[in-house]
Amino acid sequence: MDRAIDALHAAAAPLTTGELLAAAGSAGSVRTAVQKLSADDRLIRTGRNQWALAGTGQTPYSPLATKSTAAPRHRRQPPALPPATELLRPPHTD
Template structure:
């Protein structure tokens, strides 16, 4: 028959790819390894929903239970340099604003 059908769900094939690689892989690498032409967004949703996987970076995945550090977008932001925020203009005290103009 020559036509080999890929069996299992996308996530099952992604897990097989992670086991073979023995290292975290990107979403794109998992899509390619699984032979899937689906979108990255859909792949991320499916990978996120499976307890056998852990997200280790913005775009990286590993097998759960391998000691990989889970990715946290909030933790990534907290280590970044704080953004410089523009300060509001300094206004004179309210008593100065309410005082009638000086007339000679």
């Protein structure tokens, strides 16, 4: 963790999880790294895959705060069917 902190000090900008793993000289999994980074109070998550030093004025990442700019999707309505009584009536013959 201390090497990751040193890398963030040197970069003076947020770094990705992979960059922090490389700076720490770790070949561990990204999932384990994210758990350790999340548990350290000296760091904040600034993006889905970005980390910065706490207290640097970076905005913390919150996946629930992000909103989609796409138009809402509407379900396609099924075609209108005649009333059930029309469906059950025998065919008309002349």
